[in-house]
Amino acid sequence: MSAALEAHVVVDRGGFRLDATLEVAAGEIVAVMGPSGAGKSTLLGALAGLVRPTSGRIRVGDRTVDEPGARRAHVPPMRRGVVLLGQEPRLFPHLTAAQNVAFSLRARGIGRAQARAEASAWLDRVRLAELGTARPAALSGGQQQRVALARALAAAPSIVLLDEPLTSLDAETAADVRTLLVAELAASGTTAVLVTHDAVDAVALAARLVVLEDGRVTQVGATRDVLSVPATRFAAALAGLDRLEGVASGGAFVHDVSGLVLQADDAASVAAAAVDGTPLVAVLPPSAVRIDAADGATADAGAGSDAWRARVVRLEATVGGVRVVTTPVDADGRSAGAQPGPRVDAASVSAEVPVAAMAELALAPGDRVVLRIDRRHVRLLRR
Structure with a gap:
């Protein structure tokens, strides 16, 4: 299977240095776990184009999107084919749920009428068909996160980056959205990198697990193998x-x-x-x-x-x-x-x-x- 993402990310920030290598196959879901301050969000920020690496190289498919020192080697976030979904849904408050999803489709150049139809179909997939006319303020946290997921996948990205998307949800809602994530990522064949603090997310969603500690990868392998034979005390605590x-x-x-x-x-x-x-x-x-x-x-x-x-x-x-x-x-x-x-x-x-x-x-x-x-x-x- 070809690689959808190949990255060697080096970011220097004051006394902290992130130096991590990550490779994700097309259609694969990889989880990244580590203690607070390990560099997980910095890694996702670099992949998304929001953080400029000090050195290294990031390739999305057959394109180099970041290579410090190389001419024209920084592709802006909106042109990478990468979508970042974080803890906050960040929906447009003045748009309805359907209009939020249609925004991604319109950004891809899809006509207005087709975008409306496809947005409705996406809301149906995330079980919110009846709430298409509701604005974010009228939606619960779990419903907002479902709309955000539909908007992210409607953009047909090469890679989805998930930065602890379930953290702000209660346990029951998080379980529902987790189940939805499993189904939609599998159905769409989307390549994804998931940062999470919950081993349940990694087991439910990811084929492989990367453990990041103090800015470096300390273990990588099949999720079950990493949790069965942890290489560090942090990995053992996860299990x-x-x-x-x-x-x-x-x-x-x-x-x-x-x-x-x-x-x-x-x-x-x-x-x-x-x-x-x-x-x-x-x-x-x-x-x-x-x-x-x-x-x-x-x-x-x-x-x-x-x-x-x-x-x-x-x-x-x-x-x-x-x-x-x-x-x-x-x-x-x-x-x-x-x-x-x-x-x-x-x-x-x-x-x-x-x-x-x-x-x-x-x-x-x-x-x-x-x-x-x-x-x-x-x-x-x-x-």
Whole structure:
């Protein structure tokens, strides 16, 4: 399949540098995820022509639309065949829903009567046929976003850039618009780059996932593969997993920072840890971690044991209870290689605790606890 987008984008802004490479095949949907400040919106801005790259090259189809230093190598946004749809619908307030969609069609040179007919058809596709005469102020947020989607796709762009288009919507409306996006992008065969903070969006919409951190791509691959075998702690957090780095010793995992031990039972993990000194990653779900209040019966916990002494860093509400984020400590309660305070570093481990159990434990940040890991859910991977 030919590439609809080939981009090496370098943008220097003060002390921040974005240096990212992205290639998207025709008709493919690629998701880009990363922490705040990673450069995701800057990347989309450069692809759209709203941000001028410092260096690199951007090609849309067989055209170079940006190549700093090359003569006439900056194509204005309106001539790129690229449409950017963001968190705000940005509809023309003085136009009706149908007129907003028709605007894209008229901009393509389509006659007035045909543009009206096609706009009505687009509104029907996004299930708003009855609201064609309504102005944006009379529409809900989800309805406005549907009109914006219809307007974007009616422009018949080479590429649609989606910058967290569901963020401002409530959960139910976001789910409806997500379903609509899946259907319309597939039906139109539109090539799309989706920036999102929600792994559900990436799984539902994108064949591939690009992880962007500190201005650089840290992992790229099939969405399922990236979330199953995360290469960084951020990618692991997206998948709802704990990710720890260590080495093999005696057929077990020994954590780099704290010296704490994790065992694993499955054949692949045992094979990964077979050679002492092999760099390993331990991946486990928070549901595999049991948490107990620290008391006098913790002599078996600590370095060299699969029962870990830890301190509670913070508590996070989840659908089914509370996620308790911890960092290891030694026998005297000192942090084992971790910084004090709310920061979560490479030594942190999370546990999922049901509401009833949380009420019994009565935990608070700063409390000491003992973690016990269910080895059946630990995967050891070579890194």
